[in-house]
Amino acid sequence: MRISMKQSKGFGDFMRQWLEPFVILLLIGFVVYLASIVGGSDKEKRDIQAIAAASKPSGVFFLPDTVLDAGWPSLRFGFGKASVRFPLNWRMENQRGSTIIREGEGAIVVFSSEDSIESGDSMLAYRVARISALQELEYQMDSIEEASLGGDRALVFRYHDGDEKNDIYEATLLKGSQFYTATLLMKKERVSGDMQAIINEYKSILATLTIE
Secondary structure, three states: OOOOHHHHHHHHHHHHHHHHHHHHHHHHHHHHHHHHHHOOOHHHHHHHHHHHHHOOOOEEOOOOOOOOOOOOOEEEEOOOOEEEEOOOOEEEOOOOOOEEEEOOOOEEEEEEEEEOOOOOOOHHHHHHHHHHHHHHOOOEEEEEEEEEEOOEEEEEEEEEOOOOOEEEEEEEEEEOOEEEEEEEEEEHHHOOOOHHHHHHHHHHHHHOOEEO
16 A cells, blocks of 8 residues: 555654654653662652552552453564554554554554563552653552453553643553553544544453463
């Protein structure tokens, strides 16, 4: 299928509008995470303890038990150790990318992984650092739930930006020495259909996750 110059330009504008701020968000969050494991003052430690106590998961993010994924394309990320499959109405950003885009461009899912840096790192440390980063960026947390991804316990954050134009779901697990994350962004003004249908597709994608 050929893509016209106009379509190509529109896609490039879309990627700049969506992906660049999102990558920056992920990087800032990880930098804050690194800072949190270094240590700090007693006040900072008390703040960390307060966040940990106030942000315990409040529910379960249920994934489908079975997914009819026959014919679905696959995507590998995290140095090729992790893979997912995705519905036919989603497409990869490019053949080497770690981003899939829903037809209509109302939603994207970005897959990423980061080294846990030191042995002893935990999902609790990740939860505290990630919430701190989101607070600094003035994102509003809607819920924190637990899920089972690839047979491992994961955290799922749901949050939105200050003007409530974007809803975001972020699922992360720690496997070996890597944090693996799959983040769904839905731009409300560009979602033409049912947002719950997009969330259900995201859940189906998560249910196909495998990590070597």
